[in-house]
Amino acid sequence: MKKNREMQPDCNLIFWMWNEQPDPAMIRRQMKNLKNAGIGGFFIHAMPEEFRAESFPDGLPGYLSDEWFKQIALTVRIAARLKMKLWLYDEGGWPSGTVNGQLVAQHPELAAIQIKRSEDGCSLEKTYHPNRPDLLRPETTRLFIEMTHERYFQTVGKEFGRTIPGIFTDEPWFGYFDPETEGIPWSEALPVEFEHLFHYPCEDAVQQIFSGDSEAAHSASRDYRIALTRLAVRNYFEPLHRWCRRRGLLFTGHLSGDDMPDVMFPLHGDVFEIFRCFDIPGLDAIWRQIHPDSPETDFPKYVVSAARRAGKHRVLSESYAVYGYDCSFDEMRKTADRQYICGVTDIVPMAASYSTRDSRQIGTCCNLFPPDPRWQFYSGFAGYTERMRQFLAAGRSQADIAVLLPFSSWDRLAPAPASDISVLARRRLAYDYLGELELMRAVRSGSALKCGRCRYKVLVLPENIRLDASLEARIQEWRKNGLPVLFSNEAEKAAQWAQTDLQIDPDSGQLRVLKLKTGRKTGYFLLNASAEKLVCRCHPEDNKNWEWYDAVTGISTPAELDPDGTLLLKLPAHGSLILRESCRFRRGKTSCGKRIALPLSGTWLAKTVSRAVWTSEGFSCAETNDSTPGSVPAVIEFTNTFLLNEKCHDRQFSFELPECVCGMWIIRINGREAGRAPWTPWKFDLTAHLRRGENRITCLLFLTAGPLYRTPEVRNELKKRGWANEYFDIVSQYPLHRMPDAARLPDSVIVEPPA
Numbered sequence: 001m002k003k004n005r006e007m008q009p010d011c012n013l014i015f016w017m018w019n020e021q022p023d024p025a026m027i028r029r030q031m032k033n034l035k036n037a038g039i040g041g042f043f044i045h046a047m048p049e050e051f052r053a054e055s056f057p058d059g060l061p062g063y064l065s066d067e068w069f070k071q072i073a074l075t076v077r078i079a080a081r082l083k084m085k086l087w088l089y090d091e092g093g094w095p096s097g098t099v100n101g102q103l104v105a106q107h108p109e110l111a112a113i114q115i116k117r118s119e120d121g122c123s124l125e126k127t128y129h130p131n132r133p134d135l136l137r138p139e140t141t142r143l144f145i146e147m148t149h150e151r152y153f154q155t156v157g158k159e160f161g162r163t164i165p166g167i168f169t170d171e172p173w174f175g176y177f178d179p180e181t182e183g184i185p186w187s188e189a190l191p192v193e194f195e196h197l198f199h200y201p202c203e204d205a206v207q208q209i210f211s212g213d214s215e216a217a218h219s220a221s222r223d224y225r226i227a228l229t230r231l232a233v234r235n236y237f238e239p240l241h242r243w244c245r246r247r248g249l250l251f252t253g254h255l256s257g258d259d260m261p262d263v264m265f266p267l268h269g270d271v272f273e274i275f276r277c278f279d280i281p282g283l284d285a286i287w288r289q290i291h292p293d294s295p296e297t298d299f300p301k302y303v304v305s306a307a308r309r310a311g312k313h314r315v316l317s318e319s320y321a322v323y324g325y326d327c328s329f330d331e332m333r334k335t336a337d338r339q340y341i342c343g344v345t346d347i348v349p350m351a352a353s354y355s356t357r358d359s360r361q362i363g364t365c366c367n368l369f370p371p372d373p374r375w376q377f378y379s380g381f382a383g384y385t386e387r388m389r390q391f392l393a394a395g396r397s398q399a400d401i402a403v404l405l406p407f408s409s410w411d412r413l414a415p416a417p418a419s420d421i422s423v424l425a426r427r428r429l430a431y432d433y434l435g436e437l438e439l440m441r442a443v444r445s446g447s448a449l450k451c452g453r454c455r456y457k458v459l460v461l462p463e464n465i466r467l468d469a470s471l472e473a474r475i476q477e478w479r480k481n482g483l484p485v486l487f488s489n490e491a492e493k494a495a496q497w498a499q500t501d502l503q504i505d506p507d508s509g510q511l512r513v514l515k516l517k518t519g520r521k522t523g524y525f526l527l528n529a530s531a532e533k534l535v536c537r538c539h540p541e542d543n544k545n546w547e548w549y550d551a552v553t554g555i556s557t558p559a560e561l562d563p564d565g566t567l568l569l570k571l572p573a574h575g576s577l578i579l580r581e582s583c584r585f586r587r588g589k590t591s592c593g594k595r596i597a598l599p600l601s602g603t604w605l606a607k608t609v610s611r612a613v614w615t616s617e618g619f620s621c622a623e624t625n626d627s628t629p630g631s632v633p634a635v636i637e638f639t640n641t642f643l644l645n646e647k648c649h650d651r652q653f654s655f656e657l658p659e660c661v662c663g664m665w666i667i668r669i670n671g672r673e674a675g676r677a678p679w680t681p682w683k684f685d686l687t688a689h690l691r692r693g694e695n696r697i698t699c700l701l702f703l704t705a706g707p708l709y710r711t712p713e714v715r716n717e718l719k720k721r722g723w724a725n726e727y728f729d730i731v732s733q734y735p736l737h738r739m740p741d742a743a744r745l746p747d748s749v750i751v752e753p754p755a
Contacts (some may be wrong), residue, residue, distance in 0.1 A: 326706025
């Protein structure tokens with residue numbers, strides 16, 4: 001296999017949830033819909049009828065049957081003809097490794113084991129999980145590969161590495177480490193591994209872990225968790241990675257508890273050891289833990305940091321599950337930006353559902369596929385994420401600061417320490433996270449610390465954490481040899497040794513910066529992290545030609561430095577922009593002269609032309625009139641006119657939707673569509689549709705389905721039919737959008753001066 005295989009050409013992706021027996025004609029139709037919406041590839045995400053019937057009733061029948069593989073083979077052939085990429089998903093539902101419950105059903109001796117206190121508290125006992133296999137044993141993973149991966153290879157292996165780039169593993173479960181409630185994981189593979197690593201019996205560690213709050217219990221917990229992580233890496237992740245490498249596939253996926261270190265510890269231990277096993281490591285952004293209305297978070301950096309140290313250039317995010325029916329493309333773009341600024345390259349929406357019939361319209365409350373009217377605006381979002389993917393994947397970031405996340409030292413005896421290092425992001429100081437085991441392998445390189453492919457000038461430790469004695473000794477040695485070591489409450493002092501990524505004036509702390517190097521050229525992804533407009537002057541590197549690149553439009557415009565070497569930067573609330581050295585991109589037209597405002601003839605006339613209706617197929621639209629009682633509007637039409645005495649062939653006529661009229665819009669001139677906007681602000685070129693005399697401009701505002709699913713009638717009907725699940729209850733608590741302020745639609749058409 002070639003070096004940097006994850007950088008082979010790829011495309012905009014989506015999770016395609018197969019939740020019903022697929023029909024060949026429908027497969028072709030939906031794949032063409034995906035292609036026309038700007039999606040170049042997809043993960044086939046099986047949702048079998050046996051998987052969580054209480055949450056996802058009436059799922060796909062016959063997962064991994066002969067009929068299933070016939071449908072996969074057909075879909076691969078169609079994907080090849082359409083020049084699309086089909087990524088495999090190694091499980092039915094999740095977590096990966098269960099073979100949809102078949103593995104334990106056929107091999108009960110491989111069921112996962114937890115050690116717990118007995119009910120009387122006087123002894124310890126083993127409990128066996130009825131559905132989860134013991135993925136810490138090599139024979140379990142071997143069977144998983146034989147029952148799943150090898151069957152894919154036998155069916156469509158000729159397209160591995162071509163139409164099929166890779167395979168995704170999702171949230172594999174290795175047990176849960178919580179002695180007080182869930183107990184601790186056990187495996188027949190554990191005693192030999194533990195004694196090899198720590199030279200004392202594993203059974204002694206188990207007794208110490210359950211003995212109470214003591215230093216010995218803490219030390220045993222740390223050793224035990226490290227051994228479990230080593231087994232997960234060697235007996236699950238590495239065999240899957242090796243199998244993919246032999247078959248010409250990329251290995252990708254993500255773990256559970258991505259955003260919560262104190263949850264990741266009991267599930268996986270030191271996750272940095274696991275991230276290194278992926279060609280394209282991933283995470284998921286669900287439950288709106290990343291959202292423009294949610295507190296700022298940097299947990300994507302856990303994965304991004306590990307990827308950088310391993311020389312991996314792409315990080316994938318499974319995004320938008322449980323974001324709700326009211327989620328707009330504006331929110332999706334801003335949520336993507338919050339991940340891009342951390343270094344994520346591939347945003348993969350979850351999910352387009354094969355079927356929204358009956359209970360399937362609920363799922364994870366995030367479907368964007370028809371009949372949801374949002375689908376017709378998806379291409380705008382797809383274009384943005386694809387341009388961002390290309391920019392980010394081509395660049396390389398660098399961080400001078402390493403922040404320790406001591407997963408190995410966290411347990412119920414030592415709660416996760418507060419480690420607020422947000423000051424580093426506010427000061428635009430690039431940093432990475434790393435784990436204890438990585439830090440133990442680090443070596444000194446001059447006055448810096450070399451860890452994998454990265455060099456760090458400063459080490460930041462969390463406060464009030466008891467580290468392993470040998471690691472404490474190494475840190476003290478590095479400190480004596482000149483490595484600055486700070487605690488998180490003094491992280492701002494790192495600016496003495498680490499260079500800020502971009503100087504700005506005035507510095508309000510609003511701007512977030514991701515600095516990238518592409519060959520010898522420099523680029524910056526700039527994000528306004530606040531709900532307030534940002535205006536400042538930035539100081540990029542001297543003696544270079546710069547341009548602003550708008551990934552929404554794909555247009556570059558020259559960035560002229562002032563005599564003092566600064567650039568004026570303006571970003572709206574939660575807005576983003578790219579600043580990069582000039583290269584061969586389409587430039588915006590330069591004009592000579594002033595723009596002219598051509599006034600509209602009167603006030604905007606508004607009427608509701610479609611209302612939201614709920615059917616057994618999901619949210620749809622029906623024609624209506626303003627007198628329909630109790631209707632939820634779906635499409636509102638605004639009309640106006642303007643006069644054009646003569647058509648100027650050397651002029652461009654445009655219509656600009658400001659941000660204050662946020663929403664999804666279709667603009668028509670004289671009955672012909674001039675464009676559609678998945679969000680605002682947006683600029684439309686009207687020139688080709690104009691005529692001499694009176695011109696009619698129509699603005700159609702499309703609304704999301706959120707208000708419809710909040711009505712008592714729909715909620716009661718869903719609950720009555722048993723279709724509402726826990727995800728539906730969660731999204732029902734999200735605040736609804738305010739109606740876009742369409743009263744502030746522009747009162748003129750803009751006449752651009754000659755270019």
